[in-house]
Amino acid sequence: MNNMKLNLFLLALALLAPTVLYPVFLAKVLCFALFACAFNLLLGFAGLLSFGHAAFLGTGGYVTGYLMINSGLTPEIAIILGTLAGGLLGAIFGKLAVKREGIYFAMVTLALAQLVFFFYLQAPFTNGEDGLQGVPRGALFGLIDLSNNMVMYYFVLTIFVAGYWLINRTVHSPFGQVLKAIRENEDRATSLGYDVNQYKWLAFVISAALAALAGSTKTLVFELASLTDVHWHMSGEVILMTLVGGVGTIFGPLLGAGFIVTMQNYLSGGEMGNYIHIIMGAVFVICVLSFRSGIVGQLMKFKRNNF
Amino acid sequence: MATLFDINLFALFGQLLVGLINGSFYALLSLGLAIIFGLLKIINFAQGAMYMLGAFIALLALKYMGINYWFALILVPLTVGLIGILMERFLIRPIANEDHLYSLLLTFGLALIIQGVFTHAFGSSGLSYPVPEALKGGTKLPFMYLPNYRAWIIIVSVFVCAGTWWMIEKTKLGAYLRAGTENPQLMQAFGINVPLIVTLTFGFGVALAGFAGVMAAPIYSVSPDMGSNILIAVFAIVVIGGMGSIGGAIITGLGMGVVEGLTKYFYPEASNTVIFLVMVIVLLLKPAGLFGKEA
Numbered sequence: 001m002n003n004m005k006l007n008l009f010l011l012a013l014a015l016l017a018p019t020v021l022y023p024v025f026l027a028k029v030l031c032f033a034l035f036a037c038a039f040n041l042l043l044g045f046a047g048l049l050s051f052g053h054a055a056f057l058g059t060g061g062y063v064t065g066y067l068m069i070n071s072g073l074t075p076e077i078a079i080i081l082g083t084l085a086g087g088l089l090g091a092i093f094g095k096l097a098v099k100r101e102g103i104y105f106a107m108v109t110l111a112l113a114q115l116v117f118f119f120y121l122q123a124p125f126t127n128g129e130d131g132l133q134g135v136p137r138g139a140l141f142g143l144i145d146l147s148n149n150m151v152m153y154y155f156v157l158t159i160f161v162a163g164y165w166l167i168n169r170t171v172h173s174p175f176g177q178v179l180k181a182i183r184e185n186e187d188r189a190t191s192l193g194y195d196v197n198q199y200k201w202l203a204f205v206i207s208a209a210l211a212a213l214a215g216s217t218k219t220l221v222f223e224l225a226s227l228t229d230v231h232w233h234m235s236g237e238v239i240l241m242t243l244v245g246g247v248g249t250i251f252g253p254l255l256g257a258g259f260i261v262t263m264q265n266y267l268s269g270g271e272m273g274n275y276i277h278i279i280m281g282a283v284f285v286i287c288v289l290s291f292r293s294g295i296v297g298q299l300m301k302f303k304r305n306n307f
Numbered sequence: 308m309a310t311l312f313d314i315n316l317f318a319l320f321g322q323l324l325v326g327l328i329n330g331s332f333y334a335l336l337s338l339g340l341a342i343i344f345g346l347l348k349i350i351n352f353a354q355g356a357m358y359m360l361g362a363f364i365a366l367l368a369l370k371y372m373g374i375n376y377w378f379a380l381i382l383v384p385l386t387v388g389l390i391g392i393l394m395e396r397f398l399i400r401p402i403a404n405e406d407h408l409y410s411l412l413l414t415f416g417l418a419l420i421i422q423g424v425f426t427h428a429f430g431s432s433g434l435s436y437p438v439p440e441a442l443k444g445g446t447k448l449p450f451m452y453l454p455n456y457r458a459w460i461i462i463v464s465v466f467v468c469a470g471t472w473w474m475i476e477k478t479k480l481g482a483y484l485r486a487g488t489e490n491p492q493l494m495q496a497f498g499i500n501v502p503l504i505v506t507l508t509f510g511f512g513v514a515l516a517g518f519a520g521v522m523a524a525p526i527y528s529v530s531p532d533m534g535s536n537i538l539i540a541v542f543a544i545v546v547i548g549g550m551g552s553i554g555g556a557i558i559t560g561l562g563m564g565v566v567e568g569l570t571k572y573f574y575p576e577a578s579n580t581v582i583f584l585v586m587v588i589v590l591l592l593k594p595a596g597l598f599g600k601e602a
Binding site (some may be wrong): 049095099100102103104106107108111112114115118119122232236239245274275276277278280281282283284285287289290292297 | 357
């Protein structure tokens with residue numbers, strides 16, 4: 001019930017936010033928040049550390065960008081196709097990755113994502129280093145022009161809420177409970193008769209598709225799909241967002257994404273821009289050494305101890 | 308030009324040589340990873356950064372202190388090893404009892420910091436390190452021209468890998484290390500200082516990367532991202548080989564270098580992806596890896 005109130009409060013905040021803050025910035029935060037929530041579904045609730053989620057973000061972005069430039073499709077169809085493409089890639093990668101566990105899982109996903117990176121670097125339709133620039137936002141259902149940033153923001157918010165709702169539903173469903181059981185004790189879950197790899201695979205596919213949804217949306221917001229989105233740095237960033245916010249919490253990835261995106265925006269404006277990777281690395285180290293439960297985890301601990 | 312069945316032998320042998328050289332570095336790096344993994348059960352994401360650090364320290368030592376290649380070959384691995392020892396003692400050990408994924412993330416963060424510092428200080432374009440005087444020139448073989456420095460890399464790498472293998476399999480220290488891999492608690496009960504062995508092992512594994520960095524400086528351009536580029540390929544190689552055996556890591560490293568070289572000749576478009584494709588095939592056919600023991 002408490003979560004429900006908090007959700008409504010956050011939604012009200014999100015609805016009012018563009019009156020104060022720049023809508024493109026807010027849309028960016030929402031895209032990364034969705035990306036981080038999708039990632040957290042895998043790490044936080046199934047205990048699987050993917051080091052290759054940039055592949056799905058980037059695939060969504062490239063597919064949607066390509067369709068918007070080269071076909072007459074409306075944005076919602078392009079986003080759906082981008083999401084499906086990411087889900088399909090996730091289905092293939094998931095099949096391979098769930099064959100290994102723990103640290104190997106991380107290495108396999110990283111290597112597969114690097115394969116995808118080289119593919120987009122060399123493929124003829126991605127414009128290599130330049131990326132797909134000037135992606136038109138188009139008109140939603142052929143009716144609502146998205147070129148206005150305010151309209152675009154509310155469209156992104158709608159997508160985010162849908163994705164966020166789906167993740168919450170998944171986490172609290174019987175399927176989500178089995179995932180948690182696998183995270184806590186894989187052998188026991190197996191002995192109870194669950195096909196563990198099948199569950200992990202499905203979680204991977206959902207997570208990949210939602211990451212692609214975030215990427216597709218992001219491409220429309222920025223009118224750009226580039227190699228940055230498929231680079232391993234991006235896979236690291238989403239881990240950092242989730243870690244800072246709180247792994248395995250519902251709100252953690254939201255806060256983490258907000259924190260990291262704000263930090264990046266703030267830093268890249270000033271002369272500190274050169275230090276951005278150093279600072280990100282330092283945040284990583286600090287989080288791992290002394291802040292493993294993240295912002296939300298710490299808050300929950302604080303609440304438990306004091307109220 | 309010598310051709311045989313439409314194959315340009317000069318070019319083919321040239322690519323094979325490049326493949327063997329890359330393979331030497333893959334072998335040194337994956338060997339270091341495998342040794343660290345054996346005892347600490349963690350993957351050192353900063354292994355690539357340590358390789359880069361090795362190359363940069365050699366470069367800076369030459370430029371500012373006049374320390375030549377031969378001294379660097381000894382001093383740099385010691386320096387990098389010392390950095391690794393400090394890293395293990397003060398950063399990794401405090402979280403040794405947490406989920407091992409945290410140490411992966413910790414070393415990832417360290418890699419970002421190290422790479423970021425060097426990018427900031429030296430830019431992202433590469434610097435060059437001169438080939439040592441004694442190894443300049445080359446030898447003309449029937450089918451190819453073999454630069455001396457490249458021959459040196461292959462010989463030394465194989466020698467270092469074999470030496471490491473011998474040390475681990477045949478010496479008392481290696482026996483401790485293997486025992487620690489099997490059962491650290493029991494070893495501790497026998498009065499052996501396990502934390503010390505763990506620290507030294509980490510230092511040694513990282514020193515191997517530093518050594519590879521010095522070896523690489525004269526032939527590759529020394530740049531801040533040289534480590535991260537090679538590391539992801541090495542991760543795939545580790546998955547291909549499985550980390551069950553030290554020998555397996557060495558053979559897979561060299562072998563994948565050769566496969567990459569052959570691909571560069573026959574189908575260059577796939578040369579930077581072939582290692583990952585092999586990984587996919589291995590995962591399908593033998594998920595535990597070619598030399599893997601675990602299920």
